[in-house]
Amino acid sequence: MDPVLRRSAAHVLVADVGAPAADDAVAHHLVRVLRLRDGAEVTVTDGAGRWRPCRLGAGGVLEATGPAVAVPAPDPVLTLAVAPPKGDRLDWLVAKATEVGVDRIVLVDAIRSVVKLRADRTPRQLERLRRIALEAAMQSRRVWLPEISGPVPAAELLAAPHIVVAEPGGRRVGPGDTTVLVGPEGGWAPEELAGVADDRRVSLAGNVLRVETAAVAAALALVWQREGERR
CATH class of the missing domain: 2.40.240.20 (Hypothetical PUA domain-like; domain 1)
Structure with missing residues (x-):
């Protein structure tokens, strides 16, 4: 900086x-x-x-x-895709992921999602989250604001071969990983994971994490990987 x-x-x-x-x-x-x-x-x-x-x-x-x-645009662009947790935990998640340095935050609708974004409220909810991200960006001295979008069906992202999925027992986030998909409370449904190959599963810690904790851990892993590739 x-x-x-x-x-x-x-x-x-x-x-x-x-x-x-x-x-x-x-x-x-x-x-x-x-x-x-x-x-x-x-x-x-x-x-x-x-x-x-x-x-x-x-x-x-x-x-x-x-x-x-x-300042040049971030390269590669780092994306955190996550099933929203309940209450103000989503606000905290967005603020901390912004401070850490991800470039995109995508809200995901999974089978076990406890928070279902209603179509009539989504624009207002996204605008509120963008204000939270702006405040976090100012605090952390960012010059590129993150993009916030969604909701996107989890099935679309789970089927994308370039996206890695947070799941206990997987490998570490490594070179070439630019998008991590974090599931909802209760984890992914078996049918959602059925088509996700083992090499697309990444472990974020040795313990079971809450959604917002896993999201920040994923953001940190992505940013550290990008910083390491620049050295």
Whole structure:
């Protein structure tokens, strides 16, 4: 991570890093929530790879102090596909997976899913999760926002030969793995696993994990694998 991003007092989303301007929500966050003083060093991003150092001026005005920086898109793109857990555990999952660094989060509908996303509520639920991801991205100084989508039938992903499936007794996440599919509470149904070859099954720990814990473990394994391949 660039040292300027790391040491900034805050990191916020703006529409255009070329002419950074804080809308009412961003200004409120900087001045009222974080209580930053005039002159504080902050960074801004458009969430699509561009960021810029700024200084906070009076009334929440942003003053650019350096050139815009373009960060290449993540390669390979890392995807966490997961059957949503109950309650606010999904919110926690999305926040932590964003902080860890996955690029896509896909909600999955499995046979044993305890949470069934209703079609009439899905757009609103996804929008709420995107706000959570945005807050986590600002906290972790990300310049690429993750994509959040779904629900997708688990059968579609289970049939994809490039996707690995979290299942006790499998191998470790390794080179070439870019998407991990995490099942629901209670695990996968036997008929769902019937077509998943042993070499597509990955173990995330020696113990039984809750869905949100398994999801974060999968995210960490993917990110560490990508970081290792870059060295």
